[in-house]
Amino acid sequence: MATAAGVDDNEWQKLPCEEKAWKARMIGYEECAKLFRTQDSDKSPEFSKYLGLVKKFVVDPNENAREKALDAIFAFVEEAQVAGKTVGEVASGLISKCLNGRAKMKERAFDILLMYIEIEKQADIEEELIKGFENKQPKIVQACLELLRRGLS
Numbered sequence: 001m002a003t004a005a006g007v008d009d010n011e012w013q014k015l016p017c018e019e020k021a022w023k024a025r026m027i028g029y030e031e032c033a034k035l036f037r038t039q040d041s042d043k044s045p046e047f048s049k050y051l052g053l054v055k056k057f058v059v060d061p062n063e064n065a066r067e068k069a070l071d072a073i074f075a076f077v078e079e080a081q082v083a084g085k086t087v088g089e090v091a092s093g094l095i096s097k098c099l100n101g102r103a104k105m106k107e108r109a110f111d112i113l114l115m116y117i118e119i120e121k122q123a124d125i126e127e128e129l130i131k132g133f134e135n136k137q138p139k140i141v142q143a144c145l146e147l148l149r150r151g152l153s
Contacts, residue, residue: 022062029057029068036075047080054086058093063101070098070108077115087121091128096135099143110147117151125151 032050039046054076057069073090077083091113098109116125129151132144 022060022065025060025062026065026068029065029072032057032072033068033075036072036079039079042079042081044080047076047082050076051082051085055089055093058090059097063105066097067102067105067108070105070112074108074112074115077112077119083116084119084121087116087124088128091116091125092131095128095132095140095144099132100137100139106143110143110150113147114150122151 035046036050054073057073058066060066060069076086077090094109094112098105100106101109113125113129116122126148129144129148133141135141135144
């Protein structure tokens with residue numbers, strides 16, 4: 001079956017996670033999460049290929065796709081030795097885009113930020129959380145306070 005644009009319905013599944021179609025990005029994020037979890041070594045060159053992209057995952061404009069992106073980011077931070085290089089951009093995106101979202105998204109953002117603290121990036125996370133205190137949205141400020149409390153305990 002063809003869509004209005006004349007593209008096969010399954011054609012979007014072959015597109016990368018940088019694609020316009022949110023469904024394609026969502027599938028791409030799921031594939032990335034699987035790829036990250038199946039690497040033999042935390043120093044695998046596969047992780048380096050995604051350094052630039054992972055920073056963009058967190059600010060996906062579609063909430064459904066962003067939820068899958070957070071799973072991929074969590075797998076990346078958990079598995080990759082190079083994950084520390086992404087802390088600034090990922091943390092600021094998580095704070096601005098995910099801490100005021102759905103409960104599941106907020107909890108996954110908490111998990112990712114706490115994982116960065118586990119990999120010895122606490123100073124960077126603390127800096128981003130302090131910047132979050134200046135946000136105009138009370139939910140984000142409250143979430144930053146909660147994260148800071150969790151990180152310190």
